[in-house]
Amino acid sequence: MNDGFLGFKxxxxxxAALAAIAAIAPSASNSQWDPLRLRSERxxxxxxxxxxxxxxxxxxxxxGTSxGTSxGTTTGSxxxxxxGTTTGSxVTPTTTAAGYPELSMIPSNFNVASELVSVGGVPPSNAxxxxxxxxxxxxxxxxxxxxxxxxxxxPGVSHLHQFYGNTAxxxxxxxxxxxxxxxxxxxxxxxxxxxWMPALLDxxxxxxxxxYVAIYYKRFPANSPQCKAAAKAxxxxxxxxxxxxxxxxxNLSAPATGNFHFTCDTPQGGYPPNGSGPGNNGLGYPNxxxxxxxxxxxxxxxxxxxxxxxxxxxxLDSANHRSHVAYAYWTTSGPVxxxxxxxxxxxxxLAARFTIAQGDDTTxxxxxxxxxxxxxxxxxxxxxxWFGAWDNTVLAMWTDNCxxxxxxxxxxxxxxxxxxxxxxxxxxxxxxRLVPIP
Numbered sequence: 001m002n003d004g005f006l007g008f009k010x011x012x013x014x015x016a017a018l019a020a021i022a023a024i025a026p027s028a029s030n031s032q033w034d035p036l037r038l039r040s041e042r043x044x045x046x047x048x049x050x051x052x053x054x055x056x057x058x059x060x061x062x063x064g065t066s067x068g069t070s071x072g073t074t075t076g077s078x079x080x081x082x083x084g085t086t087t088g089s090x091v092t093p094t095t096t097a098a099g100y101p102e103l104s105m106i107p108s109n110f111n112v113a114s115e116l117v118s119v120g121g122v123p124p125s126n127a128x129x130x131x132x133x134x135x136x137x138x139x140x141x142x143x144x145x146x147x148x149x150x151x152x153x154x155p156g157v158s159h160l161h162q163f164y165g166n167t168a169x170x171x172x173x174x175x176x177x178x179x180x181x182x183x184x185x186x187x188x189x190x191x192x193x194x195x196w197m198p199a200l201l202d203x204x205x206x207x208x209x210x211x212y213v214a215i216y217y218k219r220f221p222a223n224s225p226q227c228k229a230a231a232k233a234x235x236x237x238x239x240x241x242x243x244x245x246x247x248x249x250x251n252l253s254a255p256a257t258g259n260f261h262f263t264c265d266t267p268q269g270g271y272p273p274n275g276s277g278p279g280n281n282g283l284g285y286p287n288x289x290x291x292x293x294x295x296x297x298x299x300x301x302x303x304x305x306x307x308x309x310x311x312x313x314x315x316l317d318s319a320n321h322r323s324h325v326a327y328a329y330w331t332t333s334g335p336v337x338x339x340x341x342x343x344x345x346x347x348x349x350l351a352a353r354f355t356i357a358q359g360d361d362t363t364x365x366x367x368x369x370x371x372x373x374x375x376x377x378x379x380x381x382x383x384x385x386w387f388g389a390w391d392n393t394v395l396a397m398w399t400d401n402c403x404x405x406x407x408x409x410x411x412x413x414x415x416x417x418x419x420x421x422x423x424x425x426x427x428x429x430x431x432x433r434l435v436p437i438p
């Protein structure tokens with residue numbers, strides 16, 4: 001499958017059209033039911049069957065959790081008791097039979113129906129691919145030297161981050177605060193999740209804001225043969241899950257995860273560096289020095305990274321904020337989750353697009369985290385963080401329909417004739433594109 005920016009933007013055009021639709025389907029409701037958590041059993045195992053998004057070998061092993069980390073343990077897999085500990089929240093089993101912990105559901109404090117629009121028909125199948133797809137767009141949000149996963153409760157301690165999604169996300173964010181405060185730059189506050197990455201700096205005292213970010217969740221349908229061969233179960237995103245992936249800034253000698261890479265995109269949607277040029281691996285470049293060397297004003301720098309798709313089923317976080325999740329590894333029969341991380345979750349690709357304008361000196365462009373590895377190529381420290389905070393009703397819609405029915409949902413379509421409503425003011429071009437470093 002081709003997940004290039006031309007495809008992302010073409011798919012995203014649906015989002016702009018959906019924003020203008022005002023009708024709400026009768027099935028939309030303000031009630032906060034959670035069918036994914038009410039089923040007697042989940043038997044899914046999901047994952048992307050694209051080798052480029054999969055590690056050749058298991059990349060993570062479980063470790064203990066840090067102070068304040070949400071953890072849980074289970075007894076038995078089909079009906080035993082479930083216990084857990086968290087700070088400030090209660091861990092509850094996802095279902096009576098599933099045997100894995102998550103934080104208690106927090107209903108949205110607004111009318112969910114007002115954030116959904118009717119789009120008529122159901123999206124087409126995502127075949128011949130073997131995963132269900134759910135895609136939407138985000139605009140750039142706040143820029144803060146905060147990291148609620150790495151440095152919770154410590155504002156200004158981290159390197160500078162560009163946030164997307166929840167507009168209230170900051171150093172003090174928790175699952176509870178994300179679920180109850182903030183709007184969202186990811187179409188609608190039904191997705192109050194927080195996404196963030198190192199801020200891109202222009203070397204002249206400014207942050208280069210991305211035009212937009214495309215998010216693409218995918219997973220095998222829960223009852224598919226691929227899912228059953230790949231993991232113990234394919235499950236929805238657990239409440240309170242969070243993670244960091246990409247370059248590990250606490251251990252620069254560790255291999256980077258997330259298959260991150262950079263490309264140059266032209267107005268025609270082409271990828272002139274792909275498959276050619278020094279250091280190109282056929283997908284793109286491992287750092288922005290090489291990608292920007294083939295980019296000109298009017299082109300765009302594209303940055304892509306893949307989130308882990310396997311979970312240990314025990315911990316919503318871990319001491320290094322990575323070990324509780326892992327990447328499926330490739331076998332002759334397809335992707336398989338490590339035995340230490342037996343649950344497959346909807347994995348997402350995050351793709352950010354940065355316009356290059358006349359007068360930019362891209363030889364000075366760096367990510368804020370690059371200052372922590374000054375002797376390495378610019379962009380080689382790229383990474384991303386995610387703290388989930390979906391409305392459970394909407395999460396159930398896109399998981400049940402887009403993912404488990406293997407549909408190709410785009411522009412925030414939920415696979416049931418409804419879609420998330422795009423927030424007012426969305427633009428294909430960042431405005432302002434440059435903002436002073438705070």
